[in-house]
Amino acid sequence: MADEDNSSDRVDNETPKPEKMFTLKKWNAVAMWSWDVECDTCAICRVQVMDACLRCQAESKAGSGRQDCVVVWGECNHSFHYCCMSLWVKQNNRCPLCQQEWSIQRMGK
Amino acid sequence: MLKQDKGQQHTFEDKWPSMRAIVLKLLQQEPVTQNEWQDLFYNVHSVCLWDEKGAVKVRDALTDDIMEFIKKAQVRVMSHQEDQALLKAYIAEWRKFFTQCNYLPTPFRQLETSLVGYKTPGFKTATEASIVRKLMLDSWNESIFSDIKQRLQDSAMKLVHAERAGEAFDSQLVIGVRESYVNLCSNPKDKLQIYRDNFEKAYMEATEAFYKMKAPQYLHANGVQNYMRYADSKLREEELRAHKYLESCSGSVQLLTECCVNVLVTAFKNTILAECAGMIKANETDKLQLMFKLMDRVPDGISPMLDDLVEHILQAGLDDMMASADVITQDSEKYVERLLQLFNQFSLLVKEAFSDDPRFLTARDKAYKQVVNDTQVFRLELPSKQNSGVKCQPESKCPELLANYCDMLLRKTPLSKKLTSDEIESKLRDVLLVLKYVQNKDVFMRYHKAHLTRRLILDTSADSEKEENMVEWLREVGMPADYVNKLARMFQDVKVSEDLNQQFKEQCRSTRGSIADSINIKILNAGAWARGSERVTVSLPMELEDYIPEVEDFYKKKHSGRKLQWYHHMSNGTITFANSVGRYDVDVTTFQMAVLFAWNQRSQDRISYENLRLATELPDPELRRTLWSLVAFPKIRRQVLLYGPEVQSPKDFDENTQFWVNQEFALVKNGKLQKRGKINLVGRLQLSTERSKEEDNESIVQLRILRVQEAIIKILKMRKKMSNAQLQTELVDILKNMFLPSKKMIKEQIEWLIEHKYMRRDEDDINTFIYMA
Numbered sequence: 039m040a041d042e043d044n045s046s047d048r049v050d051n052e053t054p055k056p057e058k059m060f061t062l063k064k065w066n067a068v069a070m071w072s073w074d075v076e077c078d079t080c081a082i083c084r085v086q087v088m089d090a091c092l093r094c095q096a097e098s099k100a101g102s103g104r105q106d107c108v109v110v111w112g113e114c115n116h117s118f119h120y121c122c123m124s125l126w127v128k129q130n131n132r133c134p135l136c137q138q139e140w141s142i143q144r145m146g147k
Numbered sequence: 148m149l150k151q152d153k154g155q156q157h158t159f160e161d162k163w164p165s166m167r168a169i170v171l172k173l174l175q176q177e178p179v180t181q182n183e184w185q186d187l188f189y190n191v192h193s194v195c196l197w198d199e200k201g202a203v204k205v206r207d208a209l210t211d212d213i214m215e216f217i218k219k220a221q222v223r224v225m226s227h228q229e230d231q232a233l234l235k236a237y238i239a240e241w242r243k244f245f246t247q248c249n250y251l252p253t254p255f256r257q258l259e260t261s262l263v264g265y266k267t268p269g270f271k272t273a274t275e276a277s278i279v280r281k282l283m284l285d286s287w288n289e290s291i292f293s294d295i296k297q298r299l300q301d302s303a304m305k306l307v308h309a310e311r312a313g314e315a316f317d318s319q320l321v322i323g324v325r326e327s328y329v330n331l332c333s334n335p336k337d338k339l340q341i342y343r344d345n346f347e348k349a350y351m352e353a354t355e356a357f358y359k360m361k362a363p364q365y366l367h368a369n370g371v372q373n374y375m376r377y378a379d380s381k382l383r384e385e386e387l388r389a390h391k392y393l394e395s396c397s398g399s400v401q402l403l404t405e406c407c408v409n410v411l412v413t414a415f416k417n418t419i420l421a422e423c424a425g426m427i428k429a430n431e432t433d434k435l436q437l438m439f440k441l442m443d444r445v446p447d448g449i450s451p452m453l454d455d456l457v458e459h460i461l462q463a464g465l466d467d468m469m470a471s472a473d474v475i476t477q478d479s480e481k482y483v484e485r486l487l488q489l490f491n492q493f494s495l496l497v498k499e500a501f502s503d504d505p506r507f508l509t510a511r512d513k514a515y516k517q518v519v520n521d522t523q524v525f526r527l528e529l530p531s532k533q534n535s536g537v538k539c540q541p542e543s544k545c546p547e548l549l550a551n552y553c554d555m556l557l558r559k560t561p562l563s564k565k566l567t568s569d570e571i572e573s574k575l576r577d578v579l580l581v582l583k584y585v586q587n588k589d590v591f592m593r594y595h596k597a598h599l600t601r602r603l604i605l606d607t608s609a610d611s612e613k614e615e616n617m618v619e620w621l622r623e624v625g626m627p628a629d630y631v632n633k634l635a636r637m638f639q640d641v642k643v644s645e646d647l648n649q650q651f652k653e654q655c656r657s658t659r660g661s662i663a664d665s666i667n668i669k670i671l672n673a674g675a676w677a678r679g680s681e682r683v684t685v686s687l688p689m690e691l692e693d694y695i696p697e698v699e700d701f702y703k704k705k706h707s708g709r710k711l712q713w714y715h716h717m718s719n720g721t722i723t724f725a726n727s728v729g730r731y732d733v734d735v736t737t738f739q740m741a742v743l744f745a746w747n748q749r750s751q752d753r754i755s756y757e758n759l760r761l762a763t764e765l766p767d768p769e770l771r772r773t774l775w776s777l778v779a780f781p782k783i784r785r786q787v788l789l790y791g792p793e794v795q796s797p798k799d800f801d802e803n804t805q806f807w808v809n810q811e812f813a814l815v816k817n818g819k820l821q822k823r824g825k826i827n828l829v830g831r832l833q834l835s836t837e838r839s840k841e842e843d844n845e846s847i848v849q850l851r852i853l854r855v856q857e858a859i860i861k862i863l864k865m866r867k868k869m870s871n872a873q874l875q876t877e878l879v880d881i882l883k884n885m886f887l888p889s890k891k892m893i894k895e896q897i898e899w900l901i902e903h904k905y906m907r908r909d910e911d912d913i914n915t916f917i918y919m920a
Contacts, residue, residue, distance in 0.1 A: 058725075058750075060744055062691070063722055065691055065718065066669065066718055066720055067691075067713070068715075068717040071671070071712075147709075
């Protein structure tokens with residue numbers, strides 16, 4: 039009942055009442071982002087796609103600032119670390135999961 | 148002609164009388180002219196060359212003369228009845244004789260060559276195995292020395308005894324006797340044989356006998372503590388004395404020291420050690436130092452002292468904790484400071500009493516570790532298995548409290564404001580010191596990360612440089628790299644997010660003007676921050692809801708392939724609360740905002756719990772908690788919301804409990820109402836929901852199980868085959884920087900791995916495991 043009122047009240051009350059009892063001054067909104075993937079592990083290096091791939095982790099070990107180790111999606115909708123996949127296609131231009139011809143659908147940014 | 152002439156003159160019979168005169172003079176140390184000295188050389192040479200039997204005859208004659216001389220000397224020495232005089236006389240005679248042992252052989256060099264028979268003339272050197280010298284020394288040894296050596300020795304020992312008893316005397320006498328023993332080296336293979344068999348032996352026996360009698364008397368008369376001082380000073384004294392009277396570089400001194408230690412210390416080991424515990428307790432460092440010095444010389448002397456130290460630390464540490472249990476279980480600052488105080492106290496003891504000897508440091512560490520991880524005072528209940536909630540394995544709460552204390556130092560708190568930067572740094576170092584002794588570091592890591600998350604999200608770090616230093620320090624003390632890296636990533640991520648926030652604001656400024664100032668966004672990497680599924684749904688007030696699509700659109704333009712999840716339980720803000728008394732800026736969580744904004748349309752109404760639940764769509768536990776924070780926020784006089792009927796805890800709200808805005812809400816400062824002001828109602832930002840809190844502890848256990856499995860496989864993969872005991876040791880070694888796996892957990896995981904064919908038991912020996920690929 040109350041939440042239904044909520045939406046209708048808003049239209050009614052916004053203009054007539056100049057000062058509400060509670061007004062927003064500042065909001066610090068927090069959100070988390072993650073890659074929009076079906077499987078959260080890279081099938082090539084077995085590391086979560088949210089983490090840098092094994093290679094990148096080894097290279098930037100001493101906290102020298104993690105390079106962006108992004109995710110790539112193929113036409114087949116399977117996703118991997120871009121670093122892992124670019125090495126993979128040198129040997130075999132097929133998706134490691136479904137064996138379809140690999141072509142990039144989009145890259146994470 | 149020459150031959151005949153020489154033959155006449157160079158026989159032994161011709162020459163000996165003149166030679167003998169000179170020899171006698173030499174023996175008696177009468178002055179010999181240079182001519183006489185040279186004549187002797189010449190005569191020996193010619194007799195040996197020209198008289199076929201000359202060499203033998205010379206030797207025999209020389210022997211007779213030497214013997215005769217020695218006989219006379221013996222008579223002179225023996226004429227003294229009194230020991231000391233006898234010694235003096237003997238030493239005087241010996242000194243004279245020994246000097247001659249170096250001179251007399253020289254003219255007879257030729258004799259040696261003749262007697263030995265030209266075999267290896269080039270090999271002989273003057274002093275080494277000179278026949279004449281040997282002759283002299285042997286004669287001395289056989290006659291005078293063997294007759295009176297017992298008396299000599301006895302007199303010398305009497306003197307040493309007298310010195311021990313405090314009488315002064317001429318130490319040269321004893322030294323002289325010793326020298327005569329040493330130099331009477333008839334056996335070229337062991338030049339010290341005579342010395343060792345006689346003098347050294349006698350000296351040892353005398354020493355031992357002396358202290359065997361004295362030591363128990365002293366101990367009986369003066370007690371253990373004085374006795375230790377006595378023993379120590381005697382040991383030092385005897386060592387000095389040994390250096391004086393015993394032959395150096397013969398090992399005698401060391402032998403004697405051992406002997407003294409035996410009589411003085413080892414014999415009373417248990418009596419002395421019995422005092423140890425009491426002294427440690429009374430912190431009598433000087434006496435302990437002394438005891439340590441004595442016991443360090445005795446085999447197995449130290450280990451009972453180590454046991455006493457461990458016992459004391461445990462006892463004192465736990466007693467102390469128990470005594471102040473009321474305070475320290477509530478107050479992590481007091482607890483950590485108490486722990487540190489104990490640590491410093493024990494360290495000081497080890498330093499002052501035992502000079503930081505590594506064995507005692509190890510004992511201190513061992514005992515302190517037990518104090519830190521003790522579960523008697525307070526415990527953290529961890530479910531031992533995921534599904535059996537009843538069985539709990541208690542653990543020390545120490546890591547949690549350490550993390551809390553860190554938070555107090557790193558956050559803007561009254562404590563951190565009070566301290567200087569250096570003080571904070573040294574206190575953080577202290578925390579790391581204690582952390583070293585904590586067995587379950589994974590618990591610390593979890594709490595530390597949660598606190599860090601709060602500080603970064605609420606921007607409440609006191610000093611961001613110190614925050615990042617802390618991460619490096621954690622790395623230095625050996626916290627697992629993946630954990631430390633994750634913390635470091637959080638810092639980087641916050642910076643990235645800050646840049647994004649600026650860009651967002653600029654864009655807003657150009658399109659929507661002033662709104663830019665009223666919103667900050669933090670869009671964080673879920674991989675670094677998020678912990679499981681803990682998102683909570685909430686129906687946002689319109690004011691906030693409007694922003695959401697805007698932020699999402701902005702983010703989509705910046706990035707692709709990413710999805711956003713709002714973490715409203717972490718977000719927060721400031722609202723202005725205007726009532727009849729005044730206007731107040733209130734810092735609130737988004738949940739609190741959602742609740743309060745429900746009154747914007749009906750400011751005077753009373754709203755039931757049920758209606759608030761419908762309005763906010765918050766899950767029941769979160770709504771209760773949020774409401775409680777608004778009706779009963781600690782330490783403020785007037786609450787924002789009022790409610791009825793009264794209840795004792797948030798659990799007791801029922802769906803008809805009524806809530807209304809406190810129109811008289813005001814800030815009270817020094818008893819006066821304030822018309823304006825700022826107040827923070829965020830409290831401790833809840834990172835996890837009620838439900839996920841339970842999951843939290845479970846996930847610690849779950850993670851431990853995985854770590855144990857992982858480590859077992861890692862070890863077995865390398866070793867292929869190994870015994871149970873060996874596996875356990877290596878396992879603890881690998882995991883010690885995270886937690887101490889219990890025997891039970893290890894056993895369960897081994898069973899699991901066997902069941903799943905990762906490994907198997909050896910057919911011949913069930914305590915041996917074999918890796919299966």
